[in-house]
Amino acid sequence: MRGAKAGQQSTTTQQAKTTCPYCGVGCGVTATVEAGTLSAVEGDREHPANFGRLCVKGSALHETLGQQGRLTHPRVDGVEVSWDTALSTTTERLNTLRAEYGNHSVAAYLSGQLLTEDYYVANKLFKGFLGTPHLDTNSRLCMASAVVGYKRAFGADAVPCNYEDLEEAELIVLVGSNLAWNHPVLYQRIKVAKERNPLMRLVVIDPRVTDSCEIADLYLGIKPGSDAYLFNGLLAWMAQRRRLDTLYLERHTEGFDDALAAAQQTAGSVAEVAAACDVDPERLETFYYWFASQLHVVTLYSQGVNQSASGTDKCNAIINCHLAGGKIGLPGAGPFSITGQPNAMGGREVGGLANQLAAHMDYHTPGALDLVSRFWTTDSLTPILPEGPGYKAVELFEAIERGEIKALWVMATNPAISLPDAARVRAALEKCPLVIVSECAAHTDLLPYADIVLPASGWSEKDGTVTNSERRISRQRGMLPPPGEARHDWWIICEVAKRLGFAEAFNYAHPWEIFDEHARLSGFENGVDNSTVPGNPQRLFDISGLVGLGRDGYDALAPIQWPVTKAAPHGTARLFEDGEFATANGRAKLLAIKPQGPEQALSAAYPLRLNTGRIRDQWHTMTRTARSPRLMNHRAEPFMDVHPEDAHTAGVMDQGLAVLTAEKGEFRARVRVSNAQRRGEIFVPIHWTDCFTQQARSSALIDSITDPLSGQPESKHGAVALAPLATDWQATLLIAEGATESTPWCTSAYWTRIPMRGCQRWQLANTQSVNDWLAQLKMWLPGDVSVVSQDPTNGRLRAACVKNGQLRWWLMVGPPKELPGLAWLEARFNEAALSDTHRRRLLAGCDDGAADTGPVVCSCHQVGQTTIVNAIREGDTSVEALGARLACGTQCGSCIPELKSLIEEERPNARTKQPLATEVV
Incomplete structure (x- = not known):
C-alpha cells in the first residue's frame, strides 16, 4: 500500500505489511491506515519472525506517530531555511573543509535505525566519493564484538542459526541477555516451545536475576565479566570427560589444540572456575553436563557478553564450545548473537562499519578495493576509495576532540547520550567546526550541537529494507507522507552527492534502485574465475538472486534469509550445514582465549560494580517510545536497582532518591531495593536523557575503554559509589500541554519529566526548603490557584488551577508513594470542562471511594x-x-x-x- 501524497488525505481504510523498527527480532507488522492516519497495528501472522506476536512496544507503534515533536523544516545555524539552501550550505561547507584539511577531515556516524538503502548510499558517498574511511555506526556499541567473533571463527560476519532453532533445541543457554525484556517475542517462542517439549531445558547465565529466569531450569548468577572463564572451563571439562566431537574437529576445524591448552591453563577445575565466576560448583557442573550431553544446543548471547573490553574473546569462548561439540549447522544448534537494533545487520551488509567497504568486504580482503571501485565507476566518475580502515566510534570522537575531524554528519542516532564518557563527547561536538544532523525528532540532546539540521522521515514513512538477527531481509513500507518538509535519508544523501558533483553515481529515483545495486554488488565477481581477485574465494553474503526485481517485485518482496542466489533462490535458513566455512581453507577456527576481568576496576572511592541495560517498555533514548504515554507507566522514572545490604550500607531507602558517582560523572535516580541484584553491584537503565531528566545518563558513568579488536565500549562494567540524595522536599506536578513553555522548576536538585495523555508529569525534589509554597507556585506556574489544601506541620500541600473550566495544573508536595493513581487526573486534563463533582475531587485526585490501582x-x-x-x-x-x-x-x-x-x-x-x-x- 502506498501512502497518500503530501497535502492529501485518504478517506479509505487500507492495510499494509511492514516491519517493526525496534529490536533485531524484526517482527512483521500489519498496519491499518484510516483517513490518512495509522490507526492500529497488529502482528503479521504470516511473518516468520513472529507469526503474529508483538511485544508491548510494537503493539503501541501507532501511538508514537503524529507531527507533534517532529522536525519538519531544515535549519542552518538555528534558522529555518529552504531545502535548497540547506543542501547548498551543506555542500559548500563540506567542500571548504575538504579543500583545506583533506578528505579524511570528513566523517559520518550512522545508525541501526537507518534502512539498508539509506546505509548503502551513505557508505557509497563517504567512502567511495568523498574518499574518507571515517564512517562508523552505533552498531559498534552493541554488535561489533559479535561480528569480530564470527569473522575470526567462521571467516565471515554470519549468524549460523535461525529462530526455528530455538524451537528445535534440546538446550538453550541465555548469556548476558534478558530476552524476556529485550527480545520478548523470541522469549515467548521459547516459552511455547518448552510447553510443547517438557524435555527442553533453559539455562540463564547473568549477574542479575531477570524476568528471563521465569522459565529457566538453571540459573547461574555469575560475577560480571567472568563469561570467558565459564566457557573456557566448559571446553576443558568437555575434553576431560571425552565429550568432544573429534570427527567434526578433525574434518572441519583448526586451532583446537591451542584453544584447549589455553582453556586448561586458565580454567582449572570446576571448583576453581566456580570460584572465578562466583557460582555454586554443583550448579556449574550441572550446566557443563547438560551442554556436553546434548547435541542440539543454542547459545543466545547479547550485550552482557559484547559490551566488554574483552567482548570478542568472550564470543569466541562460546563459539569454541559449539565447534568442539559439533553443535553447529544442525537444527536447534549454534552460537546465536541476538542483534540489538532493527537493521544492525543490514548496515553491516553494506559497509556501515569503519573497517568495512561494502557487501561484507573489508579493506584487507584481497582485491576488494579494486572490485568495489570498478563496480562503482561510472562513465565519467571513478571512486577515490581510502586505502585502509577509518576510526571506530570512540576513536572517531577522540579524533574530533583532537581537531583531526572537522566535519561530522550524524544520522538517526544520538552520540551525546549513547557513547561512554558523554561529557567528553559533548565537548568534542562543541568543538567540531561542522556538525550536520539528520533527525526526525525535534528535541534530542544532540541537536544543540548541530550547525545544520536536516529533517528526516520516520517509521511508517520510510520505505526500504531491514535485516534481522536471523539474516532475514524484510520490507519496511512507507504508508504515510513525511510531515512538513521532512525527507527520506537516502534522498537527502543523494541530493548532497549531486551538488558535490557526483550526480551520475547517485541518480536514484526510488529505493528499489538502490537495493538492486546493493544486490548486484553482493554478487559481483563473487567466486567466478574471471575475477581480478587472487583466488577469489566466494563471499558468503550474496543476495544476487534478488537482482532485477523492479519496483513491483521490490514492493511485494516477502521476508527472505540470505544468501539468496541462483542455487538458493528462496533463501538459506541455516549456515554451515555441510561443515564448510567462509575461511580460506574452509575450516572454522577455534581461538586460544585468555579470560580478562573488567578494565574499569573497583576502588575504595568507587567500590560498586555498575551494570547497564534496557528495560521492558522503552527503546534507546525514548524519542519514539516516550510518545506513547502507556509505555511510560511501567518504569516512569530513572532508577537504580540496589541489593538490600548495599542500600543499608549506603543509607539509601527503597523508593528514595540517591546519587551514583563515578570518575566521569554522576547519576541521580530513584532507588529500587532488590534481591535480584548481586551484592556489590548496581543496575541502571540506559534510556533517560537530558530531555527527560536531570543527570540520569548512564553513559556519564562509563569510561571510554574499548575492546582492542572490535572497538566496542565496555558499557557493562562501570565503577561507582552510592549515596543518598538528601532533599528537603519532593513534589509531583501535572501540567496541561501548552500551559507554559518555561520550566523554572528544572533548577531543582532532581527532576524527571514523564509524558502523559494531555499533560506532562514532573517528579521534583530539592535540597533547598520552600517557606511559602503559594508564593512559589506564583513564580512557577501560570494562573491562580483554584483549590488548595496545606498542612505546614508535615510540609504537605495539594493545589490545582482551573481556568475556563479546564484543569491547567495539579501539584502535590510529598513523596510519590503518597500519590493517588493518576489515571483519574489524566482524564481530567482531557476534559473540555470539569464538572462540579470532578472539581470537588481535584485535591483528592480520584473519585470518592475509588481504589488506587498502583503502579x-x-x-x-x-x-x-x-x-x-x-x-x-x-x-x-x-x-x-x-x-x-x-x-x-x-x-x-x-x-x-x-x-x-x-x-x-x-x-x-x-x-x-x-x-x-x-x-x-
Whole structure:
C-alpha cells in the first residue's frame, strides 16, 4: 500500500505489511491506515519472525506517530531555511573543509535505525566519493564484538542459526541477555516451545536475576565479566570427560589444540572456575553436563557478553564450545548473537562499519578495493576509495576532540547520550567546526550541537529494507507522507552527492534502485574465475538472486534469509550445514582465549560494580517510545536497582532518591531495593536523557575503554559509589500541554519529566526548603490557584488551577508513594470542562471511594499492581486466572514474569477461591 501524497488525505481504510523498527527480532507488522492516519497495528501472522506476536512496544507503534515533536523544516545555524539552501550550505561547507584539511577531515556516524538503502548510499558517498574511511555506526556499541567473533571463527560476519532453532533445541543457554525484556517475542517462542517439549531445558547465565529466569531450569548468577572463564572451563571439562566431537574437529576445524591448552591453563577445575565466576560448583557442573550431553544446543548471547573490553574473546569462548561439540549447522544448534537494533545487520551488509567497504568486504580482503571501485565507476566518475580502515566510534570522537575531524554528519542516532564518557563527547561536538544532523525528532540532546539540521522521515514513512538477527531481509513500507518538509535519508544523501558533483553515481529515483545495486554488488565477481581477485574465494553474503526485481517485485518482496542466489533462490535458513566455512581453507577456527576481568576496576572511592541495560517498555533514548504515554507507566522514572545490604550500607531507602558517582560523572535516580541484584553491584537503565531528566545518563558513568579488536565500549562494567540524595522536599506536578513553555522548576536538585495523555508529569525534589509554597507556585506556574489544601506541620500541600473550566495544573508536595493513581487526573486534563463533582475531587485526585490501582504492571491493558495483588488475595493465584479476570498477561506476555513474582509473594495472603458452579474441579 502506498501512502497518500503530501497535502492529501485518504478517506479509505487500507492495510499494509511492514516491519517493526525496534529490536533485531524484526517482527512483521500489519498496519491499518484510516483517513490518512495509522490507526492500529497488529502482528503479521504470516511473518516468520513472529507469526503474529508483538511485544508491548510494537503493539503501541501507532501511538508514537503524529507531527507533534517532529522536525519538519531544515535549519542552518538555528534558522529555518529552504531545502535548497540547506543542501547548498551543506555542500559548500563540506567542500571548504575538504579543500583545506583533506578528505579524511570528513566523517559520518550512522545508525541501526537507518534502512539498508539509506546505509548503502551513505557508505557509497563517504567512502567511495568523498574518499574518507571515517564512517562508523552505533552498531559498534552493541554488535561489533559479535561480528569480530564470527569473522575470526567462521571467516565471515554470519549468524549460523535461525529462530526455528530455538524451537528445535534440546538446550538453550541465555548469556548476558534478558530476552524476556529485550527480545520478548523470541522469549515467548521459547516459552511455547518448552510447553510443547517438557524435555527442553533453559539455562540463564547473568549477574542479575531477570524476568528471563521465569522459565529457566538453571540459573547461574555469575560475577560480571567472568563469561570467558565459564566457557573456557566448559571446553576443558568437555575434553576431560571425552565429550568432544573429534570427527567434526578433525574434518572441519583448526586451532583446537591451542584453544584447549589455553582453556586448561586458565580454567582449572570446576571448583576453581566456580570460584572465578562466583557460582555454586554443583550448579556449574550441572550446566557443563547438560551442554556436553546434548547435541542440539543454542547459545543466545547479547550485550552482557559484547559490551566488554574483552567482548570478542568472550564470543569466541562460546563459539569454541559449539565447534568442539559439533553443535553447529544442525537444527536447534549454534552460537546465536541476538542483534540489538532493527537493521544492525543490514548496515553491516553494506559497509556501515569503519573497517568495512561494502557487501561484507573489508579493506584487507584481497582485491576488494579494486572490485568495489570498478563496480562503482561510472562513465565519467571513478571512486577515490581510502586505502585502509577509518576510526571506530570512540576513536572517531577522540579524533574530533583532537581537531583531526572537522566535519561530522550524524544520522538517526544520538552520540551525546549513547557513547561512554558523554561529557567528553559533548565537548568534542562543541568543538567540531561542522556538525550536520539528520533527525526526525525535534528535541534530542544532540541537536544543540548541530550547525545544520536536516529533517528526516520516520517509521511508517520510510520505505526500504531491514535485516534481522536471523539474516532475514524484510520490507519496511512507507504508508504515510513525511510531515512538513521532512525527507527520506537516502534522498537527502543523494541530493548532497549531486551538488558535490557526483550526480551520475547517485541518480536514484526510488529505493528499489538502490537495493538492486546493493544486490548486484553482493554478487559481483563473487567466486567466478574471471575475477581480478587472487583466488577469489566466494563471499558468503550474496543476495544476487534478488537482482532485477523492479519496483513491483521490490514492493511485494516477502521476508527472505540470505544468501539468496541462483542455487538458493528462496533463501538459506541455516549456515554451515555441510561443515564448510567462509575461511580460506574452509575450516572454522577455534581461538586460544585468555579470560580478562573488567578494565574499569573497583576502588575504595568507587567500590560498586555498575551494570547497564534496557528495560521492558522503552527503546534507546525514548524519542519514539516516550510518545506513547502507556509505555511510560511501567518504569516512569530513572532508577537504580540496589541489593538490600548495599542500600543499608549506603543509607539509601527503597523508593528514595540517591546519587551514583563515578570518575566521569554522576547519576541521580530513584532507588529500587532488590534481591535480584548481586551484592556489590548496581543496575541502571540506559534510556533517560537530558530531555527527560536531570543527570540520569548512564553513559556519564562509563569510561571510554574499548575492546582492542572490535572497538566496542565496555558499557557493562562501570565503577561507582552510592549515596543518598538528601532533599528537603519532593513534589509531583501535572501540567496541561501548552500551559507554559518555561520550566523554572528544572533548577531543582532532581527532576524527571514523564509524558502523559494531555499533560506532562514532573517528579521534583530539592535540597533547598520552600517557606511559602503559594508564593512559589506564583513564580512557577501560570494562573491562580483554584483549590488548595496545606498542612505546614508535615510540609504537605495539594493545589490545582482551573481556568475556563479546564484543569491547567495539579501539584502535590510529598513523596510519590503518597500519590493517588493518576489515571483519574489524566482524564481530567482531557476534559473540555470539569464538572462540579470532578472539581470537588481535584485535591483528592480520584473519585470518592475509588481504589488506587498502583503502579502499572501490564502495559498492554494498563493493569496496576494493587489491582493484581487484590485479585491474588481473593484467590486468583495463577497467571491464567489473573488473565481471565483482569486481562493482564493476555496480549504480549511481557508482564507474565512479574505476575508470577506477585503471585509467589502474595500466595500466603490468598484465600481459597470457591469454584463457580460451572467450574470443573
